Amino acid sequence: MREQLLAQxxxxxxxxxxxxDWMSILxxxxxxxxxxxxxxxxxxxxxxxxxxxxxxxxGYRQYLAVTAHSFFIPAxxxxxxxxxxxxxxxxLLTLNLGNFFFFLPSGYWLSVLTAMDLTQIWSSxxxxxxxxxxxxxxxxxxxxxxxxxxxxxxALIIGRFMPS
Amino acid sequence: xxxxGQESYGKExxxxxxxxxxxxxxxxxxxxxxxxxxMNAYLAAEPRWVxxxxxxxALMSLQVALSHQxxxxxx
Numbered sequence: 001m002r003e004q005l006l007a008q009x010x011x012x013x014x015x016x017x018x019x020x021d022w023m024s025i026l027x028x029x030x031x032x033x034x035x036x037x038x039x040x041x042x043x044x045x046x047x048x049x050x051x052x053x054x055x056x057x058x059g060y061r062q063y064l065a066v067t068a069h070s071f072f073i074p075a076x077x078x079x080x081x082x083x084x085x086x087x088x089x090x091x092l093l094t095l096n097l098g099n100f101f102f103f104l105p106s107g108y109w110l111s112v113l114t115a116m117d118l119t120q121i122w123s124s125x126x127x128x129x130x131x132x133x134x135x136x137x138x139x140x141x142x143x144x145x146x147x148x149x150x151x152x153x154x155a156l157i158i159g160r161f162m163p164s
Numbered sequence: 165x166x167x168x169g170q171e172s173y174g175k176e177x178x179x180x181x182x183x184x185x186x187x188x189x190x191x192x193x194x195x196x197x198x199x200x201x202x203m204n205a206y207l208a209a210e211p212r213w214v215x216x217x218x219x220x221x222a223l224m225s226l227q228v229a230l231s232h233q234x235x236x237x238x239x
Binding site: 023024032036059062075 | 233
């Protein structure tokens with residue numbers, strides 16, 4: 001009914017407060033669950049890359065510990081930039097590489113740079129340091145290059161789907 | 165390095181790991197930002213992840229709750 005009304009160009013019916021409250025609770029629980037799922041998956045990917053593919057020492061629990069701790073960075077910085085989001089009225093605001101390339105015309109490359117979040121880069125460097133500590137043969141530089149290349153590859157894909 | 169040298173190095177390393185005392189979550193939280201090398205050395209010796217996962221999830225939830233409270237009607 002709500003969709004029909006919107007399709008006809010009418011104003012949507014206001015959602016009841018109870019529904020809004022439930023949506024808010026679901027979002028909060030979803031964020032907690034999402035984080036609890038993303039971190040072990042990320043650790044699994046790191047174990048796959050460093051331990052299985054590249055032959056480093058170290059097990060899943062070590063990479064999980066490093067990933068879980070490195071996640072503090074986007075989680076806390078995200079809270080700190082909340083006042084900036086409120087001031088700019090932009091809930092999707094992030095600190096990203098695109099902020100430094102404001103002179104670029106909007107398009108694919110600006111979208112790629114925008115997809116590269118600074119807190120994620122910081123977090124990746126902490127994980128690279130962790131990979132170096134887990135296996136001393138793995139240098140920090142090589143781990144950082146591997147992780148940042150992966151991030152860049154992801155940004156190249158995400159940039160395709162971001163509105164310019 | 166000869167066999168004896170390798171053994172003594174291995175024993176030394178194992179002893180140094182035994183001596184590592186893993187600090188509390190508050191210290192590890194601060195070290196993640198200000199001294200990641202120290203934090204990662206602790207974690208390589210003794211991987212602790214449960215509290216870090218819980219704290220990260222709590223921080224993300226708080227972020228979403230604040231965002232929803234402020235922009236909930238718009239989004």
